[in-house]
Amino acid sequence: MYDDVVKAARGGMDKAIEALKKGFNKVRTGRASTTLMDEIRVDYYGTPTPLNQIGTMAVPEPRLITITPWEKQLITxxxxxxxxSDLGLNPSSDGQLVRIAFPVLTEERRKEMVKGIKRMGEEAKVAIRNSRRDANEGLKKLEKEKEISEDEQKRGEKEIQDLTDKYVKKIDEVVAAKENEVMEI
Structure with a gap:
């Protein structure tokens, strides 16, 4: 029982980190990345289809993405x-492929992005703290129902707090790395 509560808390915290990293993939840095295009859906014969399923994407230069559709009529x-999309990009095409040039980000825009990154990090920390709260409540419930002893409950709360501290530190590292990536010119 005790292990199940800790395992559930660890699972919730892992999900928070994964969600944060996935959210960071959508943050546009000064560098071109095909992961920015993951959420874009193209009308393919009446069906919204992910962009990476209707053509080949490449990053030939640090500030350029090219998309070569498998069917030329899909370019428009x-x-x-x-x-x-809300990425603020202007595509251009030559009839064969679509080019997306990434403009250099201004200092002001990069600072705004860093604020957003920090906010996303705080949201992930809140999710981790919620997992901690749920786990602690689960341990208290088990102790109240006499399924675990008071000592086991205290040990479990300490283990969950250590786990929380570890995951919060991991979030801080991920946020700092993304900040450095955004502020890099």
């Missing part, structure tokens, strides 16, 4: 989908 649909 790809351009529309990119313009509709």
């Amino acid at each position: 649909e790809i351009e529309k989908a990119i313009l509709k």
